[in-house]
Amino acid sequence: MSAMEKEAAATASPGLSGGGDDDSHDDRHAAGGEEGERSAEEPVVSLAEVLAENEELEKEARAVLGGSDHERCSYSQGAVKRQALYACSTCTPPGEEPAGICLACSYECHGTHKLFELYTKRNFRCDCGNSKFRNLQCKLLPEKAAVNPTNKYNDNFYGLYCVCKRPYPDPDDEIPDEMIQCIVCEDWFHGRHLGALPPDSGDFHEMVCQTCMDRCPFLWAYASQLAVPTVSKVTPAAEDGLMLNVEETDDIKKENGTDHQTKTEEDQISQNNEPSTSSGSECSEKITNEAPPCKLQELQVKQYLKKNTATFWPHNWRNKLCTCKECEKMYSELEVPFLTDEYDTVLAYENKGTSDQEADRRDPLMDTLSSMDRVQQVELICEYNDLKTELKDYLRRFADEGTVVKREDIQQFFEEFQSRKRRRTDRMQYYCS
Numbered sequence: 001m002s003a004m005e006k007e008a009a010a011t012a013s014p015g016l017s018g019g020g021d022d023d024s025h026d027d028r029h030a031a032g033g034e035e036g037e038r039s040a041e042e043p044v045v046s047l048a049e050v051l052a053e054n055e056e057l058e059k060e061a062r063a064v065l066g067g068s069d070h071e072r073c074s075y076s077q078g079a080v081k082r083q084a085l086y087a088c089s090t091c092t093p094p095g096e097e098p099a100g101i102c103l104a105c106s107y108e109c110h111g112t113h114k115l116f117e118l119y120t121k122r123n124f125r126c127d128c129g130n131s132k133f134r135n136l137q138c139k140l141l142p143e144k145a146a147v148n149p150t151n152k153y154n155d156n157f158y159g160l161y162c163v164c165k166r167p168y169p170d171p172d173d174e175i176p177d178e179m180i181q182c183i184v185c186e187d188w189f190h191g192r193h194l195g196a197l198p199p200d201s202g203d204f205h206e207m208v209c210q211t212c213m214d215r216c217p218f219l220w221a222y223a224s225q226l227a228v229p230t231v232s233k234v235t236p237a238a239e240d241g242l243m244l245n246v247e248e249t250d251d252i253k254k255e256n257g258t259d260h261q262t263k264t265e266e267d268q269i270s271q272n273n274e275p276s277t278s279s280g281s282e283c284s285e286k287i288t289n290e291a292p293p294c295k296l297q298e299l300q301v302k303q304y305l306k307k308n309t310a311t312f313w314p315h316n317w318r319n320k321l322c323t324c325k326e327c328e329k330m331y332s333e334l335e336v337p338f339l340t341d342e343y344d345t346v347l348a349y350e351n352k353g354t355s356d357q358e359a360d361r362r363d364p365l366m367d368t369l370s371s372m373d374r375v376q377q378v379e380l381i382c383e384y385n386d387l388k389t390e391l392k393d394y395l396r397r398f399a400d401e402g403t404v405v406k407r408e409d410i411q412q413f414f415e416e417f418q419s420r421k422r423r424r425t426d427r428m429q430y431y432c433s
Contacts, residue, residue, distance in 0.1 A: 059354070062353060062354055063350035063351075063353050063354050064084055064119065064120065064350065064353070065084050065103060065353065067082065067083065067084070067120075067349050067350075067352050067353035068083045068084040068102065068103040068104075068353075069102075069103065069104055070103050070104055070107060071104055072104055072140065073102055073104050073105055073126055073128065073138060073140035073141045074102040074103075074104070074125075074126050075102070075125060075126040075128075075138075075141050075144055076141065078125060079123045079124060079125045079148075079150055079151075080102075080123070080124060080125070081122060081123065081343075081344070082120050082121070082122050082344070082346075082349045083102060083103070083120060083121070083124065084102075084103045084118075084119070084120055085100045085101065085102065085103075085118040085119075085120065085121050085124060086100065086101050086102075086103070086106040086110070086115045086116060086117060086118060087099065087100055087101070087115065087116040087118060087156070087157040087158070087159070088101060088106075088110045088113050088114070088115055088116075089113070089114040089115070089116060089158075089159065090110070090113035090114050091110065091113065091133050091134075091135075091136055092132055092133065092157070093158075094158045096132070097132045098132075098153040098154075098157035098158065099127035099128075099130070099132040099133065099153075099157065100118065100121070100124055100126070100127050100151065100153070100157060101126055101127060101128040102126040102128065104140055105126060105128035105129075105138060105139075105140060108139050108140055109128055109129070109136065109138055109139050109140070110128075116156070116157070116158075116159040118156055118157070119181065119188075119346075120346060120349060121152075121186050122186070122338060122344060123150065123152075123338075124148075124151055124152075125148040125150070125151060126138075126141075126144075126148075127147075127148060127151065128140075128141075128144075129141070129142060129144055130144050130145065130146055130147060130148070131146040131147055132147070154185065154186070154187055155187070156186075156187060156188065161179065161187060161188040161189070162179075162187070162188060162189045162190050162193050163189065163193050164190065164193060168188065175192070177190045177191050177192055178190075178191050178198075179191075180194070180198060180207050181207070181346070182207055182208055182209035182212055182310070183206045183207065183208060183339075183345075183346075184208055184209070184212035184215075184216065184336060184339075185209060185211065185212050187209065189207075189209055189310070194207070194209065194210065194309060194310035195210050195307070195308055195309030195310055196230035196307070196309040196310065197230055198230065198312060199228045199229070199230060199312055203228050203312075203314075204228040204312035204313060204314060205313060205314055205315040205316075205317070205345075205347070206312075206313045206317070206345065207310055207311070207312050207313070208310060208311050208313070209310045210308060210309055210310050213309075213310065213311055215334065216334055216336060217306070218296060218330065219311065220304055220305075220306045221296060221299040221300050221304055222296075222299065222317075222320070222321065223304070223311050224299070224302070224304035224305065225299060226313060226314065226317045226320060227311045227312060227313055227317075228312040228313065228314055230309065230311075230312060292324070294322050294324045294326060294327060295320075295321070295322035295324075295327075296321075296322045296327055315347075316342070318339055318340060318341070318342055318345070319340075319342060321339060321340050323340055328340075383421075387417065390413075390417060391413065391417075394413050
């Protein structure tokens with residue numbers, strides 16, 4: 001989960017202590033030689049690697065934040081389809097009503113507060129300064145309704161995630177694990193708390209958690225055809241020792257005869273190899289001049305396996321969901337109409353943010369050139385090429401000698417460059433025709 005990993009890197013800092021006693025000072029002094037040896041063995045990172053990493057972080061930040069306005073509060077837009085959100089622990093700590101704020105308000109109204117990064121959430125209206133904030137008025141849009149009744153909240157707004165209700169990063173959790181967001185409830189889950197081992201990160205696009213699968217059981221019919229296969233496992237659902245045995249759960253259902261749609265793993269594999277009946281089937285070929293058959297009903301005719309786990313879905317799986325009137329009504333009743341909207345996905349939001357940012361990032365040199373006449377353009381380009389060539393030659397000397405470039409070295413270069421430029425200008429001869 002790249003956004004939450006960036007949040008951990010930005011907020012998790014080493015503990016700072018006050019003034020130490022003499023013994024601790026002596027210990028550090030005695031260990032100085034060992035620390036020097038360790039530092040000498042540390043890997044050297046090149047400037048190119050640092051720049052590449054920085055560019056990647058900037059690209060991720062543009063993707064997550066690019067679709068959100070950092071200057072204007074989003075409240076006037078109503079319930080924004082998807083935006084970057086934050087929760088302020090300073091203004092709305094645990095015990096208070098949960099509230100979410102937009103990107104612009106996180107800068108302008110809560111710049112010195114402790115914030116939880118919520119990544120992105122759908123259909124949310126900025127709460128900053130409303131009745132949930134006792135002593136704070138929004139600086140960007142002071143006039144707001146007391147509450148936003150359509151907003152949805154969960155434990156993420158208090159910095160708690162997953163079924164284990166732990167913070168991220170968790171100082172007491174030493175198990176390396178990725179966090180994955182459910183596309184329905186939009187909570188984040190540890191990979192080990194999903195009831196099944198997640199597929200490799202490149203093999204799935206979205207995840208629906210176990211609780212949301214129970215709330216939307218129709219998805220199991222689609223899972224038999226579309227979901228990315230996983231490996232079932234015995235896994236703790238939370239740190240309190242609660243155990244879920246996926247294989248046992250299915251066996252119990254078969255023995256009690258309570259799940260008539262359950263089948264063996266071999267039957268499921270053979271079913272997955274059969275062609276889909278949602279389109280192009282023999283049945284659909286016989287139907288003429290009628291509305292297309294319900295894809296969900298066609299899948300439900302067949303037996304399919306229901307597991308007590310999360311499910312993982314490939315790219316573009318949403319456009320394979322049925323959109324007949326009955327299914328649309330069901331989506332609305334279950335409050336998941338967004339499942340048929342391809343633009344609801346986080347990937348669509350990130351792509352839009354990236355493209356918008358790239359369109360706004362104009363080259364200042366090209367802007368300057370476009371405002372000049374032909375002669376000025378040629379002169380500027382020549383000056384730029386001279387500067388680039390001389391600076392490259394100047395820095396190459398430091399690279400060949402293995403010395404560090406200091407601030408005064410750069411100042412000296414530009415002073416000499418300006419001096420050479422003036423001498424060249426003084427020698428120029430002008431002719432009148």
